[in-house]
Amino acid sequence: MARGFPGGIHPLSHKSATADIPSETCPLPDELVIPLAQHVGSPASVCVLAGQRVTRGQTIGRANGFVSVPVHAPTSGLVTAVEPRPHPCGAQLLAVVLQPDGDDAWGEEYLGQGFHVLTVEAMLERIREAGVVGMGGAAFPTHVKLDPPEGKPIDTVIVNAAECEPWLTADRRTLLEQLEKVLTGVEVLQKILNARHLWIGLEDNQPDTAQRLASRCRQRGIKLAVLPARYPQGAERQLIYAITGRRVPARGLPMDVGVLVQNVGTVAALTDAVTRGRPLIERMVTVAGGCVEKPRNLRTRIGTPVAHLLAYCGLRDAPAKVIMGGPMMGAAQHSLAVPVLRGTSGVLAFRREDLVDGQPGPCVRCGRCVAVCPMHLLPTYIADYARRDELALAERFAARNCIECGSCSYACPARIPLVQSIRYAKGAILARRRRS
Ligand code: SF4
Ligand code: SF4
Structure with a gap:
């Protein structure tokens, strides 16, 4: 146990802020913008019209296939538009625009219910209906991860708190x-998967959390x-x-070695889904940066x-x-109109002097x-091939194995944007495969 992993870096943590x-609780804004595409898989299909009133938690977009989840109204109010809006991916994508009415009451269907009497199928259905996805950033539908194919039993569940x-x-x-809520979520996961080993993994830079968790976990x-x-x-x-x-x-995938990893926020969200039938309409977001x-x-x-988040927390200056x-794997935004999605762990705003020049x-x-x-790659070679569009060579050097962690770019004294080039190569290789 605690055997570490090859490679890796020690960036300044900046977490003390x-x-x-x-x-x-972030106050409700005047307008919520809820994209139909905020998970891996097919976007949800809109099922409300402009001018319609909705209750908190009401389904406003239906799941579109197995690898898809529904989308819900984060509060009660009036749907003012269903139209393309700026999305964190950089494109304009279809979204339901909602004007909160201040009532904020849950609809009738979201009343508390116990889970111990539920079958595995019923729990999976509740998780799917609640729109639970990986909240660490991946936004992969959780019900799919919890339903591995025949021959891929999962004996180990890991709650990922290694932030x-x-x-x-x-x-x-x-x-x-x-x-x-997190501990109950682990119980739900254990019941669904019949897993024998249950873990919570966190880093040693938060001894207070570890101390607080120790006895509760043992019990x-x-x-x-x-x-x-x-x-x-x-x-x-x-x-x-x-x-x-x-x-x-x-x-491969974690299920290939019998493991399921779920982010802490996801585990809390699936508890709400299974025990109370409540959909995922809120999440914890770190708002920080110089x-x-x-x-x-x-x-x-x-x-x-x-x-709205930045205005609530206050800005020292216009952000550069x-x-x-996060700063390592997050995405720079072109517009402050983009909304928080289920996979948004943080919103970081930096001044010019905070940035590497x-x-x-x-x-x-x-x-x-x-x-x-950490993936034993040769980033300098792959990035070089990517820049020269020599995709076959980039692929031969295992570009597709890159997890886009950005450690190579961070460590490079010449400030070569290695991960950006490798990300491009991965995308181009996949696009070429799809065409052929
Ligand atoms: S971004 Fe890719 S190539 Fe660079 S260190 Fe991470 S895994 Fe390795
Ligand atoms: S200068 Fe940068 S790209 Fe070149 S070997 Fe060093 S870290 Fe890698």
Whole structure:
């Protein structure tokens, strides 16, 4: 146990700004923008019209196939439009625009119900109907992960609380403030999968959380793995290896080695789904960065515009860069009108002086990118092939195995944007395969 993983980096954590501040509820904005596409798989199909009134938790988009989930109204109010709006992916995508009416009451169907009497199928159905997806950023539908194919039994469940991205503390606050909900969620997962080994994995930079968890976990038969803080400790493969010693094949999935990993927020959300029939309409979001006056964690309704979060926390200056997610794997935003999605763990706003300046230089062959790569790749070669569009060579050097953690770019003294080039190569290789 706690065997670490190859490579990795130690970026400044910047977590002290928000780690010990209790979360707050973000006030409702004047307008919520709820995209139909906020998960891996087919976008939901809209099932409301402009001019229609909806209750909190009402389905406004139906799931579109097995790898899809429904979308719900985050509060009660009036649907003012169903139209394309700016999406964090950079495109304009179809969204339901909702004007809150201030009532905010749950619809009648969302009353508390016990779960111990439910069948596995009924629990999976509730998780699907609640729109639960991976809240660590991947946004993969949870009911699909919990229903592995024949011949892929899962004996180990790991709750991923190894929040290794700098600045982000949303998972920490969720774990501390919603501990009982998380522990019940582990029980639900155990019941669904009949798993024998239950783990919560977190980094050793939060000893207070580990101490608080220790006895509660023991009582529930859950083991606690306190791992050395190192990025990307929270990446699925690295976490699985550190805790179980099992290696997920390069192009394989955790279920190939009998493991399921779920983010802390997801586990809390599936408890709400199974025990109360409540859909995923709110999540913890870290709002931080050098530009933010009062950094904190906000319990935020899905669809809240980033501009509203930043205005609530206050800005020191006009931000030079806004990132959704963490600084290592998050995505820079082109507009503050983009909404918080189910997979949005953080909104970070930076001033110009917070950003790394300077043009990339030539490779000095120092090998640091190779030393830090947790996937044993040769980032400098792959990035070079990508820049020259030599995709066959990039593929031969296993570009597709890259988990896009950004450790290589971070470590490079020449500031070569390695991960951006490798990401391009991965996309181009996949596009070429689809065409052929
Ligand atoms: S090549 Fe990919 S996996 Fe390796 S360090 Fe760079 S971004 Fe991470
Ligand atoms: S870290 Fe940068 S400079 Fe060093 S070998 Fe890799 S690409 Fe070249």
